[in-house]
Amino acid sequence: MEISNKLLIFFRYLRVKIKDIKMFKNLVKQIPKFNVYYKNQLVKSLSSMTSDSPMKYNACMKHPNEAVIFRQLVDNATYTYTYILADLKTREAVIIDPVYEKVERDVELINQLELKLKYALNTHVHADHITGSGRLKNFVPNIKSMISEASKAKADIHIKEGDKIQFGNEFLHVLATPGHTNGCLTYVSHTAKIAFTGDALLIRGCGRTDFQQGSSDTLYDSIHDKILSLPDEYSVFPGHDYVGRTSSSIGEEKRFNPRLTQKKKEFIETMKNLNLVYPRLMDVAVPANLVCGIQEPSGDNKPEN
């Protein structure tokens, strides 16, 4: 082969290689875009699950950058929900609205999941059951009980609107949502996109307003201005449900809550006519909860009925 032909073949080969290198470089450039694409797909598929989907929260719920552990527990005697929320990395955890009689169950789960329980949060002074936040001190010596300043109840830490409760790298944001009682709080996790509404907003309902400084006027404003102004896709986990529902979402409650879709005047009228009997344990529960269900670690005996 002539020299000139050999050179021609060599240059052609070189051109192909240069093309390959360019393609390779472009591919490498694309990789971060692929990552973003798959992250977006993951977020989309997480948020497209319905709020009742057991997959969504029963296991560790992972977001691209954050992860929390979430559990919902029920007390069948009073239809009360207790929640555990933990930072997956540090395993620091909070418990929301523990029930006196269910403390052993909760502690067993916390130990099995190897969580470090930091705070026992109360959404308000309950009238239908005794909080477990005092009794938990016998099992988790360093735990701190929390309740709102406005409730006038005793606790290790008093909280108010705008406070942030930190556990590991996670936070619960505190909203004052009075009306069922004047000390009611809602806790919001923006990582998990959850609002723990206590007895302010219930699924397709709301807390009664006929005792403990209740006010329908105030409750209507609390729910509309504070809770229902959260993004539609946020899940709602309430303090009770009497017919077996476990969760809802802000969007759902805005559309389907028969009490809250009314005008304020009609809502107040509805609340006046609920005709509910007083909770069975009210006379025992309210005084016990005003001291967060026994503050001292030694007090493991349930108050006499």
Ligand SMILES: N[C@@H](CCC(=O)N[C@@H](CSS)C(=O)NCC(=O)O)C(=O)O
């Ligand atoms: N029957 C139960 C008490 C039921 C009740 O009154 N629930 C409260 C929340 S606990 S104070 C409520 O606000 N209900 C609203 C509703 O529309 O049902 C008992 O005896 O404990």
